[in-house]
Amino acid sequence: MTALHELSVAELSQALRTRTVSSVEVASAFLSRIEQHGPGLNAFISILREAALAEAERADARLRAGEAGALIGIPIVHKDIFCTRGEKTTCGSRMLANFVSPYDATVVQRLRAAGVVMLGKTNMDEFAMGSSNETSYFGPVRNPWDLQRVPGGSSGGSAAAVAARLSPAATATDTGGSIRQPAALCGVTGLKPTYGRVSRFGMIAFASSLDQGGLITRSAEDSALLLAAMAGFDERDSTSVELPVPDYAATLEQPLTGLKIGLLKEFFDNGLDVGNAQRIRDALEVLREQGATLREVSLPNLPLSVPTYYVVAPAECSSNLARFDGVRYGYRCENPRDLLDLYQRSRGEGFGPEVKRRIMTGTYVLSAGYYDAYYLKAQRVRALISADFERAFHEVDVVIGPTTPTPAFELGAKTADPVTMYLNDIYTIGANLAGLPAISVPCGLVQGLPVGLQIIGPHFSEPRLFNVAHCYQRETDWHRRAPPGYV
Amino acid sequence: MDWETVIGLEIHAQLATRSKIFSGAATAYGAPPNAQADLIDLAYPGVLPVLNAEAVRMAVKFGLAINARVMRRSIFARKNYFYPDLPKGYQISQYELPIVCGGAVDIVLDDGATKRIGVTRAHLEEDAGKSLHEGLAGLTGVDLNRAGTPLIEIVSEPQLRSAREAVAYLKKVHTLVRYLGICDGNMQEGSFRCDANVSVRPRGAEKLGTRAELKNLNSFRFVEKAINYEVARQIELLSSGGQVVQETRLYDSDRGETRSMRSKEEANDYRYFPDPDLLPLELDQVYIDAVGATLPELPDQKAQRFITDYGLSAYDAGVLTASAEYADFYEVVVQDLGGHAKLAANTVNGELAGLLNRDGVEIGDSRVSAHNLAGLLKRVADSTISGKIAKDVLEAMWEEGAEADVIIEARGLRQITDESTIEHAIEAVMAANPKQLADYRAGKDKLFGFFVGQVMKATAGKANPARLNELLQKKLGG
Numbered sequence: 001m002t003a004l005h006e007l008s009v010a011e012l013s014q015a016l017r018t019r020t021v022s023s024v025e026v027a028s029a030f031l032s033r034i035e036q037h038g039p040g041l042n043a044f045i046s047i048l049r050e051a052a053l054a055e056a057e058r059a060d061a062r063l064r065a066g067e068a069g070a071l072i073g074i075p076i077v078h079k080d081i082f083c084t085r086g087e088k089t090t091c092g093s094r095m096l097a098n099f100v101s102p103y104d105a106t107v108v109q110r111l112r113a114a115g116v117v118m119l120g121k122t123n124m125d126e127f128a129m130g131s132s133n134e135t136s137y138f139g140p141v142r143n144p145w146d147l148q149r150v151p152g153g154s155s156g157g158s159a160a161a162v163a164a165r166l167s168p169a170a171t172a173t174d175t176g177g178s179i180r181q182p183a184a185l186c187g188v189t190g191l192k193p194t195y196g197r198v199s200r201f202g203m204i205a206f207a208s209s210l211d212q213g214g215l216i217t218r219s220a221e222d223s224a225l226l227l228a229a230m231a232g233f234d235e236r237d238s239t240s241v242e243l244p245v246p247d248y249a250a251t252l253e254q255p256l257t258g259l260k261i262g263l264l265k266e267f268f269d270n271g272l273d274v275g276n277a278q279r280i281r282d283a284l285e286v287l288r289e290q291g292a293t294l295r296e297v298s299l300p301n302l303p304l305s306v307p308t309y310y311v312v313a314p315a316e317c318s319s320n321l322a323r324f325d326g327v328r329y330g331y332r333c334e335n336p337r338d339l340l341d342l343y344q345r346s347r348g349e350g351f352g353p354e355v356k357r358r359i360m361t362g363t364y365v366l367s368a369g370y371y372d373a374y375y376l377k378a379q380r381v382r383a384l385i386s387a388d389f390e391r392a393f394h395e396v397d398v399v400i401g402p403t404t405p406t407p408a409f410e411l412g413a414k415t416a417d418p419v420t421m422y423l424n425d426i427y428t429i430g431a432n433l434a435g436l437p438a439i440s441v442p443c444g445l446v447q448g449l450p451v452g453l454q455i456i457g458p459h460f461s462e463p464r465l466f467n468v469a470h471c472y473q474r475e476t477d478w479h480r481r482a483p484p485g486y487v
Numbered sequence: 488m489d490w491e492t493v494i495g496l497e498i499h500a501q502l503a504t505r506s507k508i509f510s511g512a513a514t515a516y517g518a519p520p521n522a523q524a525d526l527i528d529l530a531y532p533g534v535l536p537v538l539n540a541e542a543v544r545m546a547v548k549f550g551l552a553i554n555a556r557v558m559r560r561s562i563f564a565r566k567n568y569f570y571p572d573l574p575k576g577y578q579i580s581q582y583e584l585p586i587v588c589g590g591a592v593d594i595v596l597d598d599g600a601t602k603r604i605g606v607t608r609a610h611l612e613e614d615a616g617k618s619l620h621e622g623l624a625g626l627t628g629v630d631l632n633r634a635g636t637p638l639i640e641i642v643s644e645p646q647l648r649s650a651r652e653a654v655a656y657l658k659k660v661h662t663l664v665r666y667l668g669i670c671d672g673n674m675q676e677g678s679f680r681c682d683a684n685v686s687v688r689p690r691g692a693e694k695l696g697t698r699a700e701l702k703n704l705n706s707f708r709f710v711e712k713a714i715n716y717e718v719a720r721q722i723e724l725l726s727s728g729g730q731v732v733q734e735t736r737l738y739d740s741d742r743g744e745t746r747s748m749r750s751k752e753e754a755n756d757y758r759y760f761p762d763p764d765l766l767p768l769e770l771d772q773v774y775i776d777a778v779g780a781t782l783p784e785l786p787d788q789k790a791q792r793f794i795t796d797y798g799l800s801a802y803d804a805g806v807l808t809a810s811a812e813y814a815d816f817y818e819v820v821v822q823d824l825g826g827h828a829k830l831a832a833n834t835v836n837g838e839l840a841g842l843l844n845r846d847g848v849e850i851g852d853s854r855v856s857a858h859n860l861a862g863l864l865k866r867v868a869d870s871t872i873s874g875k876i877a878k879d880v881l882e883a884m885w886e887e888g889a890e891a892d893v894i895i896e897a898r899g900l901r902q903i904t905d906e907s908t909i910e911h912a913i914e915a916v917m918a919a920n921p922k923q924l925a926d927y928r929a930g931k932d933k934l935f936g937f938f939v940g941q942v943m944k945a946t947a948g949k950a951n952p953a954r955l956n957e958l959l960q961k962k963l964g965g
Contacts, residue, residue, distance in 0.1 A: 083533045096532065103526060105533060202533040209763035237535050238765050316763055319565050322576020323530040327629070330532075339627075343569055366567070366758035375760060 004029040005165040009222035016073040023059035023073030034166045043160040045080045046121040055117040072115030077167040080121040083202040091204045092124040092136040095331045095350035105202020106234045114229040122157030126352045128206040131424040135354040144483040149408040152182030158216045159186040164486040169217045175210045177428025180440035184403035184452025187442040191223045195435030196241035199234030205320040207313035210432040220469035224248035251463045252470040257291030260396040266302045267401030275446035283443040283453045299388035305429040311378035318362025386434040393458045403440040403452030439465045442478040489690040494653045495645035500670040501678040502545045508637035509536030524631035530574035542637035545669035547778045555590025563765040567758040571629045572616035582759045585610035594655040605644035650714035666811045685717045697731040703738045713738035797828035813850045816857045823861030855884045863891035904951045916941040
């Protein structure tokens, strides 16, 4: 029999419902792996053994009572950006290193209600600001494919945990690529849903107009099963959209005949590693063989996405992070002399350098006299980028390209120069600016390191993205490959 | 030099919603500190604001009541600054696109003329909490019960030309928001408050002078005093060759002066930008019309109706309609009384208002009900008692809570209309005052009043005044 940790969510669901295994057994197996491999990868900030086993027992009771939910007893790990009641929620920051949330994020609450068992909270870049997981107050996460390399960020802990088979699935968030980029670099499947598809309530805000909660799983099929439980309107999030949640699993097998794929011209640029480019072309061939047609599409304003993003996101973060002031919760400096000292030292000591850099950038671009030149202009470019995508989707059903320019880089390789680091998100930021759903699936190895294929669709086209990704994964086994040492 | 005063008011009216503008916490005043602050008010990590539809409806009502444009699309923006009573580090307000634009309020000036004051805009925003300094031994306490209470900020054009005009405008808006039922108007509790932008310029000049913004004006009286102080200060400064500095000044009611709080240089750069957590507020005409259909009769309309239907003076109508409760009370009196509108107006605005003021009682809690007041005035109208006696009866009703007829009977206050009784009294007074009688008959007409007084005294004020006059004329004439 296959080891429990090798089973997909779909397979575990089957095994649990047929009572082949119990939820407690499943949770125990994964907890053991987390305790064995988690520290070496530094993928976890909290491991919640006791709470998890208690939840697993409740799940078993529900299963025994004959409840039919597909996710009852399935283990998951949450990115430490999602508030979890009674447990530490740190957001990877010293500012919240000891913060215990009094409430559950909507995502956490919905998954709990579906019977999912939370095993722990994953490491992440501080306040989700980073592309390598090196900005975490709790230290960098290591890539299970090569411990000297980064897992990507900001959801590096979630990606590394799923890649190393420490959990079958993880929640994550994506503001500029924070789900897709680490998923690509760790060889797992990362879904960023349409903006508004998943509630942001209880997900600590980085850039509110870009942030979207999503999933890191091994396959598109698993992602589809979990998204069905996570997604949907939430009256506590005004930006969540009141649309019914489709049965994502039902359309996975739809044939790709007639599918029109747009090849993003701007993605195949000088920055793209030749190895990555070849893996993408190979993947496209797999889709073409299933009846999809390819054509090149151009998004002329897309090259402006990185500078646009690095105005909009810092502007929003500079305001979103103002609440961390040492007054009501979180880090407070020792013996403040007066109010100003309390603010300055609490924030000065509580935030790391990348967070400070973005707060300062954001404060600058919103300042009187600079607002029009930066923030307003960035919003106009953002509208142009959205319009580019909209035009493209008149011609094609989905657009496809690489998720990242290169495979995982070495720890410390890009920390000296923030701009080089920012360029890592060059292919992923567009979907955030336009609010589009996108999925990254593993599509091969370059020098032993995984690379990702990115599929972007129109708003609320998650069923189509899952369908294309699933049809690709049905014909390939990249998503089944575990990093050596974690089989 | 002859100076002209220019004033614009920014009024903050707390909307009388049950819950806060972006959270479900209660808004009631007076709860223990922080008992009415939920995770959203406390700005916990991850929480999000959700707009209270009732606050929107109230703002729309206000816009329609001042004939403003209710915007089909308005935007919430963040006003960023750090302060302990501002948990998020920003206040959610409306900046470039407010919910209400344009509009006007008519005020009556001291000379009786009407002046129209333009309202530039009114926008929705959340209130901040309170910092408490007293009784905390050098520490500052933060009470976030008020944080997130909905406000509309009503910004006037700089069209007010004196402290009196400013107060008249403020009172008119105060009346309006209470008519609309959107604000309780309580200035002590801070549910209705204002800042005044005050400047002076040489009369005839077009360019506005440099203004000071006055804060902490929490009563009508303080508004008037603070503005007058500030105007005098600015004129003195300019007259002696000085310059007015653009700044925020705090009114100190104990010392009756304004003093500098912060200058323009120290002012915050609020870094306004649209709040990405809230969608643009979109209102359609059907909604706006539906809200319009719920508007009550407004003070100006009501006053006009009182003038037309009841034949009241503009002044009486204005006083009676200053609050909806007051006007309603009056109308119940008139209705029960079946007419005599002027008599009712005089009594409500006169004696009853005097008693209410004396005991600090609101009209809604009046110890004489409208129905009972009508009962009293019926007895005046049918000459059972005189107007003068009516005052005493009202006083007794106020104290004892009894109906007019009970008091009139119990104290034997029924008016004497019987001719022979009055004649007997007159004859007795004439007999007791031979000298005055002689003088009167010799042409000292003024003594007529003396005899009236004496007879009234003899009858304990119960003689019917008209009958008495008539009979006294006859008797004294010999």
